Amino acid sequence: MSNRLFQGVIHQMREAVDRVIGVIDDKGVVIACSELGKIGEVRQNVRDEMAYATDAVVSNGYTYKPIGTIAKWEYVVFVEGEDNEAAKTATILAISLLNMKNLYDEKYDKSSFIKNIILDNILPSDIYIKSKELRFNAEECRVVFLIKFHAKTEILAFEMIQTLFPDKNRDYVISVGEQDIVLVKEVASGAENKDIEKIAKNISDTISAEYYVNVSIGIGTIVDNIKDLAKSYKEAQVALEVGKVFDSDKTIISYENLGIGRLIYQLPITLCEMFLQEVFKNGSLESLDKETLMTIQCFFENNLNVSETSRKLFVHRNTLVYRLEKIRKLTGLDLREFDHAITFKVALMVKRYLNTRSHY
Numbered sequence: 001m002s003n004r005l006f007q008g009v010i011h012q013m014r015e016a017v018d019r020v021i022g023v024i025d026d027k028g029v030v031i032a033c034s035e036l037g038k039i040g041e042v043r044q045n046v047r048d049e050m051a052y053a054t055d056a057v058v059s060n061g062y063t064y065k066p067i068g069t070i071a072k073w074e075y076v077v078f079v080e081g082e083d084n085e086a087a088k089t090a091t092i093l094a095i096s097l098l099n100m101k102n103l104y105d106e107k108y109d110k111s112s113f114i115k116n117i118i119l120d121n122i123l124p125s126d127i128y129i130k131s132k133e134l135r136f137n138a139e140e141c142r143v144v145f146l147i148k149f150h151a152k153t154e155i156l157a158f159e160m161i162q163t164l165f166p167d168k169n170r171d172y173v174i175s176v177g178e179q180d181i182v183l184v185k186e187v188a189s190g191a192e193n194k195d196i197e198k199i200a201k202n203i204s205d206t207i208s209a210e211y212y213v214n215v216s217i218g219i220g221t222i223v224d225n226i227k228d229l230a231k232s233y234k235e236a237q238v239a240l241e242v243g244k245v246f247d248s249d250k251t252i253i254s255y256e257n258l259g260i261g262r263l264i265y266q267l268p269i270t271l272c273e274m275f276l277q278e279v280f281k282n283g284s285l286e287s288l289d290k291e292t293l294m295t296i297q298c299f300f301e302n303n304l305n306v307s308e309t310s311r312k313l314f315v316h317r318n319t320l321v322y323r324l325e326k327i328r329k330l331t332g333l334d335l336r337e338f339d340h341a342i343t344f345k346v347a348l349m350v351k352r353y354l355n356t357r358s359h360y
Contacts, residue, residue, distance in 0.1 A: 005104060006032040006075070007039075009097060017089055020080040023097065024064075026073070050076060056090060058082045065090035067098045075101075110134055114172045114184055117226065118144065118233040127227050138226040143196055145183040146176075146218040146236035147203065153213055157181050160211055164203060182236075184229060191222060193256050200252045216240055219254040238262065245356045246349060260346060264353050272350045279347045284331045295323050296335065296344070304341055 006023045013021065014034035022033030028047035033039050046064055049057045050073070057064040063086040066073035077097060079090040113130055116122040122130070131138045149157045158175045161183055165171040170186040183203075187196065200217045207213050218239035220232030235255035243253030246261040255262070264272070276285070288296075295313065299320075302308040310320040324335055333340040 003031045005100065006097060009100060010034055013093070017079070017093075019086065019089065020062075021089070021093060022078050023067070024076050024078065026075070031075075046076065046078075056087055063087050063090045065094040067094050067101065110136060111172050111174060114229065115174045115176075115182075117229050118174070118182060118184070119176070120230055124227055131226055136226070139224060141187050141189050141191065141222055141224050142184055142226075142229060142232070143187055143191075143222045144220040144229060144232040144236050145185065145200060145203070146220075146233065146240060147181045147183060148216045148218075148240060149179040149181070150214045150216070152179070153211055155211060160207060160213075161203070164206060182233065187222060189224075193254055196222065197252060197254055200254075204251055215251065216243070217252045218243070219252070219256075221255055238265070241265065245353055261349060261353075264346070264349055267350075269354070269357060272354055276347060276350055276354070279333075279343060280331060285347070285351065287330055288327070292323060292327060295320070296327065296348075299324070299335055300341070300345055304336065304338070306336070 010021055010023065010032045011034070017034075020033065020035050020038070022030055022035075022038060024043055024046065025031050026047070028042050028044045030038050030041045030043065046057065046059055049059060050064065050066060053066075055065075061082060062078045062080055063082055064076050064078045065087075067075040067077060075097070077090055077093045079086045079093065113122075113134060113136065117127060128138060130136075147157075147161060153160075157179055158173060158181055161181050162173045165173060165183060165185065172184040174182040174184070176182050185199065196219055200219055204215055204217060207215055218236035220235035220239070223229060223232050239253040239255040239258060242258050242261045242265045243250055245265065246258075247253060295309075298312055299306075299309045302312060306317060306320055306324075310317045313320065328334045331344070333344050335341045335344060
C-alpha cells in the first residue's frame with residue numbers, strides 16, 4: 001500500500017478534523033500525518049500495546065485504532081486526544097482508510113492479473129480460478145488498444161491514459177514499456193469496429209491537443225472472454241507493425257482492416273523473394289520509373305477505371321492506355337485485367353515489405 005495514498009487522505013481531512021491525525025505501520029513508524037514533522041517518528045510502545053489490545057489503545061495523549069481486524073493489522077490510525085470524540089474520529093478514519101486500501105489492492109491485483117494474461121505469464125487453467133478470486137467478470141466484451149508514444153514528456157504516458165480512463169473497475173491501463181501503454185477497455189456488446197476506432201481517434205486527438213504528443217494506436221479484435229485478451233493484444237501489436245509497413249501515413253490501425261497486408265507480413269522472406277522473381281522476371285519491376293509507378297498506384301486507387309484515372313492524373317485517356325500497354329510489355333501483366341491487377345498489387349506490397357525488412 002502506498003504511503004502517499006494515506007497521506008493524501010490525511011491531508012484532505014486535516015481541515016475537517018481539528019486534531020492531529022495520522023497512520024503508523026506495523027513497525028510503529030509514522031508514515032502519514034497531518035503534521036508533516038511527525039512523519040518518521042517511531043512509536044514502538046504503541047506497536048507493543050496493540051499486540052495485546054482488543055480494540056482501540058489510548059497512549060500519551062493519542063487514541064489508536066487498527067485499520068482492519070485487531071487480530072491481523074498492518075496499519076494503525078491515531079487521533080490526538082483520549083476522549084470519546086477522539087475514539088469516534090479514529091473509528092471513522094480507520095474505516096475510511098480500510099475501504100480505500102481494499103479498493104486500491106483490488107484494483108492493483110486486477111491490473112496485475114490482466115497484465116499477466118496479455119503477456120502470457122499465467123496458465124490458461126489458472127485464469128478462471130484467479131478471476132473468481134478477484135470477483136472479475138470474465139465474460140464481458142473487451143478490446144485491447146496498444147498506444148505507442150513517439151516522444152517523451154514531463155507527464156508519464158501511463159498517467160495520460162489513466163486520466164482519460166479513470167473508471168478503474170471497467171478499464172485497465174497497463175505499462176508494457178517506457179513509451180508503450182496497453183488499454184484494456186470494456187465495450188458494449190455488439191460494438192462495431194467503427195465505434196472502437198472512434199475511441200482510438202478520441203485518445204489520439206486528446207493527447208495531441210492537451211499534451212502535444214503524437215501517438216500510434218494498434219487495435220485488436222473485440223473478445224468476449226478474458227482468456228482471449230492475449231490474442232487481442234497480439235493483434236494490436238501486429239496492427240502497428242503491419243501498419244508501419246503498408247499504411248505508414250495512418251496513426252490508427254485496426255487489425256480487422258489490415259487485409260492482405262496481414263498475410264504478407266506472416267510469410268517467410270524466402271517465399272516473398274521467390275514470388276517476386278516469378279512475377280517480375282529479369283528485374284522488370286526495377287525498370288518502371290517513378291511516373292509509371294504513380295500511374296499504377298492511381299489506377300488501383302480508382303478501381304481500374306481508365307476514364308477516372310486519366311481525369312485524376314490530368315492526362316488524355318489515350319496517354320493512360322499507352323502507359324498501361326507499356327507496363328504490359330515490360331512486366332507481362334495487363335492491369336486492365338482483374339487477375340493481372342491483383343497479382344501486380346500483391347507483388348508491389350511484397351516488394352514494399354521486403355524493403356522494410358531490409359532496414360532491420
